[in-house]
Amino acid sequence: MTMRNIYVKNTPLAEARKKWHSALSACGFYTKVLTETVSVDDCLGRITAEPIFAHRSSPAHNASAMDGISVNFADLAAASEASPVILPPEKFQQVNTGNAIPEGFNAVVMIEDVHFLDNGGAQLHMPATPWQHIRTIGEDIVATELILPEGHRIRPIDQGAMLATGVTTIPVQRKPKATVIPTGSELIQPDAAPKPGEIIEFNSRILAGYLQDWGADAHRHKPVQDDPDLLRAALKKAAAENDLVVLNAGASAGTRDYSASVLAEIGDVIVHGVAIKPGKPVILAIIDNTPVVGLPGYPVSAVLTMRIFVKEMLAKLLNHDLDQHGHIEATMSRPVHSAMGVDEFVRITLGRVGQTLMATPAGKGAGAVMSLVRGDGLLTIPAGNEGVGAGEKVSIELLRPKAEVDATLVFIGSHDNILDLMANQLHREKPFTRISSAHVGSMGGIMAIRRNEAHMAGCHLLDEATGEYNIPFIKRLLPNVPLQLINLCYREQGLMLAKGNPHNISGFSDMVNRNLMFINRQGGAGTRLLTDKVMGDLGIPPEQLAGYDHEEYTHMSVAAAVASGSADAGMGIRAAAMALGLDFVPVTEERYDLIIPALFIKDPKVIKVLELIRTNTMFHQKILALGGYDLRDIGQIMYQQN
Amino acid sequence: MTMRNIYVKNTPLAEARKKWHSALSACGFYTKVLTETVSVDDCLGRITAEPIFAHRSSPAHNASAMDGISVNFADLAAASEASPVILPPEKFQQVNTGNAIPEGFNAVVMIEDVHFLDNGGAQLHMPATPWQHIRTIGEDIVATELILPEGHRIRPIDQGAMLATGVTTIPVQRKPKATVIPTGSELIQPDAAPKPGEIIEFNSRILAGYLQDWGADAHRHKPVQDDPDLLRAALKKAAAENDLVVLNAGASAGTRDYSASVLAEIGDVIVHGVAIKPGKPVILAIIDNTPVVGLPGYPVSAVLTMRIFVKEMLAKLLNHDLDQHGHIEATMSRPVHSAMGVDEFVRITLGRVGQTLMATPAGKGAGAVMSLVRGDGLLTIPAGNEGVGAGEKVSIELLRPKAEVDATLVFIGSHDNILDLMANQLHREKPFTRISSAHVGSMGGIMAIRRNEAHMAGCHLLDEATGEYNIPFIKRLLPNVPLQLINLCYREQGLMLAKGNPHNISGFSDMVNRNLMFINRQGGAGTRLLTDKVMGDLGIPPEQLAGYDHEEYTHMSVAAAVASGSADAGMGIRAAAMALGLDFVPVTEERYDLIIPALFIKDPKVIKVLELIRTNTMFHQKILALGGYDLRDIGQIMYQQN
Incomplete structure (x- = not known):
């Protein structure tokens, strides 16, 4: 070895x-001395390495603050409406805003208050105060005064102030x-x-x-x-x-x-x-x-x-503060256990449902880049701690701006490919709504609604006794929760098979007979219940189906396992099979609804979702293009509980 | 014309x-269609122009999540501490983290749990569960799933997610x-x-x-x-x-x-x-x-x-939100009048003094770049409004992060060149303290303390009757305010004159006799009171001094007027004269103190100032280099009121 x-x-x-x-x-x-000299023209966003002082005063000369004429204020001392003063041409001089005040003048009269005469003189009806409408030298800043302190991040206006005072190169922090x-x-x-x-x-x-x-x-x-x-x-x-x-x-x-x-x-x-x-x-x-x-x-x-x-x-x-988005206090939705003696860093998903900001531990995989793409924050469990409990208040380091967290609609429940389309569409609109979705299956969604942890849950649970979807489960598990059950779609469920169906599978019996490898969905998933029902109807016990114990959490993960050859078949929706170019043997059409507590039905984020599914025909087209969907009841209230 | x-x-x-x-x-x-295609390597900070979907699944293959050996879980079904299973070399294969799971294996055993034998076999003491320590294909994301929605600003982790799934170029918003x-x-x-x-x-x-x-x-x-x-x-x-x-x-x-x-x-x-x-x-x-x-x-x-x-x-x-720093509610420290029918935009200085965030209108000059450099916010007075009153609550659009506003020490009162040094030094330290200083003269500073609008005020007021500095004014104008009066410096006041003193001025009498042009400080400034006292002692009435009515607000502005030739002399401190290379005829030495209400003496920002002036000898050296200062009492408590 x-x-x-x-x-x-x-x-x-x-x-x-x-x-x-x-x-x-x-x-x-x-x-380390990290300094370099750069042109002020190129210093936007850089950090000053030394205090910056004005080289010259600004304005550099006394200048007119108005369009008008420069005068000697003493010449107008006697002017009034009743007896205006007439200045001969040599006693005034025309100036535009910014012009220097010519030698010997000490006030400016606005153009609107001057009556020019044909002989070149000017008639004036008011006295002037000394230095009126004149920007005196150094009015803004005097040479040698501080413009910017050391360690300051340079903004466009700072560039202007430096250039105005003759500062054209400056020392900045070298990166x-x-x-x-x-x-x-x-x-x-x-x-x-x-x-x-x-x-x-x-x-x-x-x-x-x-x-x-x-x-x-x-x-x-x-x-x-x-x-x-x-x-x-x-x-x-x-x-x-x-x-x-x-x-x-x-x-x-x-x-x-x-x-x-x-x-x-x-x-x-x-x-x-x-x-x-x-x-x-x-x-x-x-x-x-x-x-x-x-x-x-x-x-x-x-x-x-x-x-x-x-x-x-x-x-x-x-010498920077790099804590970009700050910390926020949140309440743990479930416990996290941590080994004593180890500082543990847990990726967190945040969602403000009602008044409470709930923190939920995100996927644990160290290779899971998406868990950081989707993650909202980080929880540190110090070495001296065995973990945090559900309901415990914790401080979360934000990984995205607080405004984005507040704009997040929390969707927990069954997975459907429409969610990606919905997330994108809501993110396009302004102000945008982010969808954070946890795919824990239909039962998991119902439980999240019961714990008040989600704005809505996706659900497709068939009650075997009545043949009815979702409503019997709501009546049993959410008896006291005022809510609306709104249809999102009907969708085809079936067996996803390798492209071209090389094993010529037409159903579960073929799987068992030829000892082929299945891949299953997790317990509590509507698709798992469907699988169990279909197998039960066929009289196939779980132990006869190879791979029955190998579970995945989404239609897409099952499809990926089939696509890679890890499994020969898995149950899922046609859209997932189509996405990966798999063959598909339909088993049934099922109804997929959204459970929305009455408490959130007027939440602006929920209103946006309902508007989208009820009125946006372009969105409907995109759903239908995924394959296997029927939108005959989309947006309809299927059931209401007050 | x-x-x-x-x-x-x-x-x-x-x-x-x-x-x-x-x-x-x-x-x-x-x-406008503003889209361009860029390499994912170069897309940091850009905005997605379309939703980005995974091209490939990640992981792309079933891979080991650990360093160890890949096995078939069925081979270990009987393994236990008491009766370990020995696998011959062909029944396992060594894998490092990330390695593909070889054909025919479906679980990984961690290296720590393997006992390698000399004959090339491996002894194992525990059963394995199916797919343990294997990252299955698409565990992180499955091909065709949404990675990023449209309109998303790309972060480093997003780049990683795209590259991990084979997305190497993407459409982003063209600027x-x-x-x-x-x-x-x-x-x-x-x-x-x-x-x-x-x-x-x-x-x-x-x-x-x-x-x-x-x-x-x-x-x-x-x-x-x-x-x-x-x-x-x-x-x-x-x-x-x-x-x-x-x-x-x-x-x-x-x-x-x-x-x-x-x-x-x-x-x-x-x-x-x-x-x-x-x-x-x-x-x-x-x-x-x-x-x-x-x-x-x-x-x-x-x-x-x-x-x-x-x-x-x-x-x-x-389709961005460009409201960088948001809005904040503040209380007006003084009224602002505005013409009906005009939407007026007022630059605001903010300062949190005690519990209240006070908003003070900043300099009005449209040419004053420094007013925007120093400004903290903008107040909009709508056209239908005649203005806002003192004490009125207003919404201010922030021009800098709220954290910087909260870090601001509000200094109102007499101007001294030491303030620039102090502002820079406090800004260098972490967490930094910003100084916002309004130069309204010593009396203005006392009034600001009375209105509870400043953390500290600079003051150099000579009481003619007693010859004492500052204390008589505090007793008269701030009788009920618990405070400390702490010395900053003694400084030389005198006449600032053009370089080389071309008019050979030795005092005010020369100015009057030769009809030379003076430039004055504003009413309420300590230096104005000093000027009036000196002229009074000499028996010179104001009307005999040309330019007596032309007022400036800081030593540096007066120095700038003299340097430019607008005036022949002005009263001010030696440091200002030295900064602009002017001649200087000393008139007196005066004491300059800081008034600090007891309420703020424990404010961390005030503590920093006191630490700086009391203990930082480098800072003292920098003050002395300005010229005309004596620091014999710096940091000493000159007077205390409980």
């Missing part, structure tokens, strides 16, 4: 932070130079289709993007193969040319992870392994006074770990 | 807006192209020193900067001379090449303003003149379906007018 270095330490986060910051201080990272080095022989570029075992290299783009957002001049290194010599050379060069190096992957303990040993060889490893989740195998090292941060390979782990160690470094170096 | 076109209309704002928006709709401005054309023969570039009557061209930089901030691809045209032929040619070309043209200056009614007539000749003038203040002479026109907005020449008028007409256009075109 290959040697494995599986002994990554478990340094507590606080201790790791402390060690790292001492090391950074010792290597002079925080005292620290950072390079992200992806490592791994399995990495391929995003334009190629990955073969099994190949991984698309997109982490370096995400990491460089955040470094850029945090004020660095970030670059991407080309991927380095799993070869200690290549890695050593790349790290040495990057450390010499950058203020900060981020190394991605190669920090855990797989067979081909050389990062730690190479870093120990050419630099000082300050910390290897921190008691955080996700992100444990992080490496913090210094090569020739340049900090190198080795991040785990999973995108979510890499991003969260970089936020913990690198964001703070840049905030301190640049 | 030259012909003048002084008849600019006074269209009410609401009507102007309506006309303009109909014209924009009619010329197709809002329905509308805008050009700013400055006009006027008097304009010079910022690197030259302006001669009388010349104006530095910096408006186009400010305007292009804001257009950029609002999402346009903004460019600056070179200045166009006051020549209708040149202007006509420039406008025609710009309209053909841009989505939007901004013309600056030439919109009022001076002798050489050709904008309106040229626009009428080559396009349609929709509105010329709107009942707004500032910004009345705005021109809204269309040339060949391209909107052209003619803005007034004064920078503040130009910026405010562009905010009113152009920001809205871009927000609507790009």
